[in-house]
Amino acid sequence: MISKTLQNALNNQIQSETYSSYLYMAMAAYADSKNFKGIAKWFKVQSSEEWMHAMKFYDFLVERGATVIFKAIEQPPSDFKSILHAFEATLEHEKKVTASINKLYELALKENDYPTQIMLHWFIDEQVEEEANVTEIIEKIKLVGEKSGSILWIDNELGKREK
Ligand code: MG
Numbered sequence: 001m002i003s004k005t006l007q008n009a010l011n012n013q014i015q016s017e018t019y020s021s022y023l024y025m026a027m028a029a030y031a032d033s034k035n036f037k038g039i040a041k042w043f044k045v046q047s048s049e050e051w052m053h054a055m056k057f058y059d060f061l062v063e064r065g066a067t068v069i070f071k072a073i074e075q076p077p078s079d080f081k082s083i084l085h086a087f088e089a090t091l092e093h094e095k096k097v098t099a100s101i102n103k104l105y106e107l108a109l110k111e112n113d114y115p116t117q118i119m120l121h122w123f124i125d126e127q128v129e130e131e132a133n134v135t136e137i138i139e140k141i142k143l144v145g146e147k148s149g150s151i152l153w154i155d156n157e158l159g160k161r162e163k
Pocket of ligand 1: 017020049050053097
């Protein structure tokens with residue numbers, strides 16, 4: 001049986017992953033409003049991925065016979081100032097998610113909850129990938145400059161993302 005503390009922490013993570021999904025859709029809408037259709041697509045795929053993360057926690061809680069609680073989702077910002085800033089905000093957000101996954105892992109260790117530890121391994125790997133991908137995009141945008149025509153090449157490249 002999963003502890004109440006861990007159950008609550010995992011439900012908070014569902015909330016956080018769902019907020020991520022919401023936030024990235026807000027970024028997609030911002031990119032669409034600037035006619036960066038490829039970047040908008042990248043954020044839409046990212047948003048679906050975050051919903052899938054929330055569902056992984058959902059499935060895990062159900063399997064453990066725990067109670068799933070869908071907590072209120074905060075309204076994300078709608079103006080991100082620039083495409084570069086949107087990706088920088090993405091990295092900043094993912095770093096916070098990484099910290100919360102690490103905290104969950106610490107809690108699972110403290111409580112000797114082995115299934116939760118094993119389930120979290122996937123998320124620990126995933127966060128390394130998330131941060132690396134976004135860092136690469138930020139570096140590329142900085143390299144070409146947001147005002148140059150090369151940003152259209154980045155828009156085209158990011159639009160190829162399927163999952
Ligand atoms: Mg996530």
